[in-house]
Amino acid sequence: xxxxxxxxxxxxxxxxQYQLRRSIVRLWEAGYKTLAIAETLDVSQRMVQKALKAYxxxxxxxxxxxxxxxxxxxxxxxxxxxEQEIQRTIVDKTPEQLKFKCCLWTRKAIHELILxxxxxxxxxxxxxxxxxxxxxxxxxxxxxxxxxxxSKVDAWLKSEYPAIAxxxxxxxxxxxWGDETALQNTANYAKGYAPKGQTPLLxxxxxxxxxxxxxxxxxxxxLRFTITKESVxxxxxxxxxxxxxxxxxxxVLLILDNLRVHHSKKVAWRSIGIGSSCSFCRLIRPSITxxxxxxxx
Numbered sequence: 001x002x003x004x005x006x007x008x009x010x011x012x013x014x015x016x017q018y019q020l021r022r023s024i025v026r027l028w029e030a031g032y033k034t035l036a037i038a039e040t041l042d043v044s045q046r047m048v049q050k051a052l053k054a055y056x057x058x059x060x061x062x063x064x065x066x067x068x069x070x071x072x073x074x075x076x077x078x079x080x081x082x083e084q085e086i087q088r089t090i091v092d093k094t095p096e097q098l099k100f101k102c103c104l105w106t107r108k109a110i111h112e113l114i115l116x117x118x119x120x121x122x123x124x125x126x127x128x129x130x131x132x133x134x135x136x137x138x139x140x141x142x143x144x145x146x147x148x149x150x151s152k153v154d155a156w157l158k159s160e161y162p163a164i165a166x167x168x169x170x171x172x173x174x175x176x177w178g179d180e181t182a183l184q185n186t187a188n189y190a191k192g193y194a195p196k197g198q199t200p201l202l203x204x205x206x207x208x209x210x211x212x213x214x215x216x217x218x219x220x221x222x223l224r225f226t227i228t229k230e231s232v233x234x235x236x237x238x239x240x241x242x243x244x245x246x247x248x249x250x251x252v253l254l255i256l257d258n259l260r261v262h263h264s265k266k267v268a269w270r271s272i273g274i275g276s277s278c279s280f281c282r283l284i285r286p287s288i289t290x291x292x293x294x295x296x297x
Contacts, residue, residue, distance in 0.1 A: 014065035021051040021063040028052055077120055078130070086114060087134055107131070164253060173251035176224070176244065178216035180232050180259065185209045214240045216254060232259075234266040 012020065020041065027037045034052070038045045054062035078086070095102045095109050102109045107124045110131070114122050122130075131137075168175050185208065212232050215225035226240050245252050256262045 018063065018065045020047075021055075024048050024051045025055050025063065028055075077122055077126070078114070078118070082114075082118055083130070083134070086110070086117075087136075089113065090136070164255070168251075168253050171251050173253050174218050174220075174222075174248070175253045175255065176216040176218050176222075178214070178254050178256045181213050181215075183211045183213060216240075216244060232261055234261055234264045237261055237267055 020043065023041055024037055024043075024047075027040060028034075028048075032040070034045055034048050038048045041048075051063055056062075076083075089098075090105050090110065095105060098113070100109055100112060107127050111122055111124060111127055114120050114127075165175065167173070210229075212228050212230070213225060214228070214232060214237070215223065217223050224244050226243060228236055230236060241252075241254065244254065261267065
């Protein structure tokens, strides 16, 4: 019963605890013994001893209220050096380069990396908190053709493109960059959460619709495009090239990639001249090693 009536300092606020520790120090400096201080303030001797010890070692700052909770970085499973190394690995390497089966960094893949590297079996839920603190988020990847070599693309832009730009300037021609893409009414992939064993239902159009888009943009930002339901072939491409020069009296240098239709003989040799005799479209198809230029005749 007597213990129940004693003040439980743990239930007090930080401000109240600080005032209580100050009272302990004042009584001690006035000559009171530990037991007398505890009985006077109705607290445990252990609290009195702890407060006096902190005061002797650090002075008044030793009994002041301190921030509660776990200190930053305390009790973490990974050290700061390990965290930094894992972050660098995720940024600089792909799972394939490290002989993992997946192609993107998922929580499972990062878990395997940590387990293999440090022998630490980090829970996936805990790993999620680590990734959030590091500033990582789940993202859909940007797709890039496997055959594309960034170094060779950069070399082409530095070694061969300047000659094309000089030719356009000498012939008073415009440079356009062309490409094709497709639009459809159904998503290629979609993901969402649902209870285990209850696969969600996604209602979609039963009839698949697809449109093909041909577009070209000039170095000055002029945009030209056309939409067709048919697959892009030589005739559609020639028609688009004709439209591209229909409202201009300048020559057009059209840079395209190496899609098969761009290499067809019909496209390479079909006359594109429309209206004024100086309006024609010249195809430029950069390859990995060289740039082939075909002039429409």
